[in-house]
Amino acid sequence: MNKSEVKVIGILERVGGFASAQELYQLLQRNGESIGLTTVYRALQSLVSDKIVDQLRRDDGEAIYRLCGDSHHHHLVCKLCGSTVEIEGSAIERWTKTVAEQHGFREVGHTAEVFGICPNC
Amino acid sequence: MNKSEVKVIGILERVGGFASAQELYQLLQRNGESIGLTTVYRALQSLVSDKIVDQLRRDDGEAIYRLCGDSHHHHLVCKLCGSTVEIEGSAIERWTKTVAEQHGFREVGHTAEVFGICPNC
DNA sequence: AGCAGAAATGAAAATGATTTTCATTTTCAA
DNA sequence: TTGAAAATGAAAATCATTTTCATTTCTGCT
Ligand SMILES: [Zn+2]
Ligand SMILES: [Zn+2]
Ligand SMILES: [Zn+2]
Ligand SMILES: [Zn+2]
Numbered sequence: 001m002n003k004s005e006v007k008v009i010g011i012l013e014r015v016g017g018f019a020s021a022q023e024l025y026q027l028l029q030r031n032g033e034s035i036g037l038t039t040v041y042r043a044l045q046s047l048v049s050d051k052i053v054d055q056l057r058r059d060d061g062e063a064i065y066r067l068c069g070d071s072h073h074h075h076l077v078c079k080l081c082g083s084t085v086e087i088e089g090s091a092i093e094r095w096t097k098t099v100a101e102q103h104g105f106r107e108v109g110h111t112a113e114v115f116g117i118c119p120n121c
Numbered sequence: 122m123n124k125s126e127v128k129v130i131g132i133l134e135r136v137g138g139f140a141s142a143q144e145l146y147q148l149l150q151r152n153g154e155s156i157g158l159t160t161v162y163r164a165l166q167s168l169v170s171d172k173i174v175d176q177l178r179r180d181d182g183e184a185i186y187r188l189c190g191d192s193h194h195h196h197l198v199c200k201l202c203g204s205t206v207e208i209e210g211s212a213i214e215r216w217t218k219t220v221a222e223q224h225g226f227r228e229v230g231h232t233a234e235v236f237g238i239c240p241n242c
Numbered sequence: 243a244g245c246a247g248a249a250a251t252g253a254a255a256a257t258g259a260t261t262t263t264c265a266t267t268t269t270c271a272a
Numbered sequence: 273t274t275g276a277a278a279a280t281g282a283a284a285a286t287c288a289t290t291t292t293c294a295t296t297t298c299t300g301c302t
Pocket of ligand 2: 110
């Protein structure tokens with residue numbers, strides 16, 4: 001966890017939701033932080049692979065990031081405004097386990113995202 | 122529905138699943154079809170807005186397309202050798218629907234991938 | 243402190259998917 | 273037939289992201 005990663009976590013905390021790398025870079029600039037765009041990308045990559053940050057995609061394909069809580073969860077994301085609800089998934093947890101065992105797979109993980117249009121949109 | 126859109130639908134039928142615009146373009150070329158990359162993109166846009174084709178995103182952000190009505194399924198992928206099993210997911214289908222409705226979301230879709238280590242590895 | 247190697251940094255260039263431009267060709271109804 | 277509208281595609285532009293690479297900063301050791 002280096003200096004840049006701390007800066008990126010800090011700005012993600014202030015954002016409180018999803019933001020793209022480009023947006024985070026601009027926010028950092030406005031805050032007077034000295035950090036390059038390349039470094040923002042590298043910090044985000046590192047934080048994602050450490051599971052400190054969630055990465056998903058806007059409809060236009062741009063990657064967006066946000067701080068992830070430590071407990072395992074999934075997301076319910078609005079296709080229009082991007083608002084997100086963290087959801088528990090005991091049903092899906094059981095399903096992945098079952099289906100993997102049926103096929104003899106071990107060390108099983110999974111990804112799952114639910115998306116739709118939220119009540120506000 | 123113009124000539125190009127028919128060609129794109131044709132190649133999507135032969136693919137039988139998801140493919141990117143670039144991949145579809147190359148397949149059309151190999152089939153001797155005369156069609157430009159720009160036109161492939163335009164045909165896909167049009168088909169997506171007519172709800173004839175589904176568009177989603179690969180993890181790297183590249184858009185992928187498939188004919189609507191290809192049967193819905195998920196994948197169980199080996200982390201080591203990449204071998205893939207197509208799986209049915211009635212449990213996860215129900216779960217996504219329930220969880221989305223609880224939060225007032227409509228027009229709900231989802232993605233789900235299960236990964237692990239296959240029996241051969 | 244002084245030094246060497248490792249890690250981090252960021253500007254600039256490269257990459258690659260997708261979109262835009264624009265001149266040309268095709269379609270089609272009057 | 274004719275002229276406007278739609279379709280086409282090559283080339284250029286766009287834009288997020290990655291790569292390169294020279295420079296700077298950090299870290300552990302004497
Ligand atoms: Zn919304
Ligand atoms: Zn889960
Ligand atoms: Zn395997
Ligand atoms: Zn499903």
